[in-house]
Amino acid sequence: MQLSGWVTPVPEDDVARLVLDFADTYPCDTLFDVGLSASLVRLDLAEVVLEEAGISSDVEPEDFLEARPDVVSAAETELMAAESRALSRLCGRVQQWAGRHDDVRLLGLDRFGVRFRVQGRSGCYDLRVPFGSPLDGPAGFAAAVDHLLTCGPA
Incomplete structure (x- = not known):
């Protein structure tokens, strides 16, 4: 910005x-x-x-x-700790999609989804895995990530 x-x-x-x-x-x-x-x-x-x-x-x-601060990113540190296993699984899904030669790292969370940085041989890009709908607060985060993980093979 x-x-x-x-x-x-x-x-x-x-x-x-x-x-x-x-x-x-x-x-x-x-x-x-x-x-x-x-x-x-x-x-x-x-x-x-x-x-x-x-x-x-x-x-x-x-x-x-x-504008007001994002209601989920304000609790980002706590959510990343509490949902570390689910976020690791989601990162693995992004890794499968990106390819084994690309490095995938979790960038952050917000009410719209989970953001990753994908570093490949030809450069890097940021990728958002969006939730079905924006969250109203951190309380819905675990269910939203679980929904992302149940949309395909684990």
Whole structure:
């Protein structure tokens, strides 16, 4: 994803309030440096370009600002641990499809499916194994992966 726009310093009167607002969403030690060795800046967003699987798409800045985090990818680490056996089986299926000379690695999870990176002799590409329908949350992940695994030979 590429974001572009104009970066400007936050007015001094707004810094304390905005640092606290930011800390509510993403607490980090760096916020203690604001006003000392760090400055708080603002990005006035002008352009958003999303790239996935080698395809670039322009996204309206307003749509980007209204977007919410993916409900499944937020729990990605926990889901990968809890469903490691099923995901390994799914990776094996992708490996069979890709061929024995290609390297297949799990890239990540989201509400739309499971993403893999396939590295072959002629290059690499990303592949999504989609769920039948987007998930509403992490609770449906195990059943969705199980459904993918029952769609053919194990």
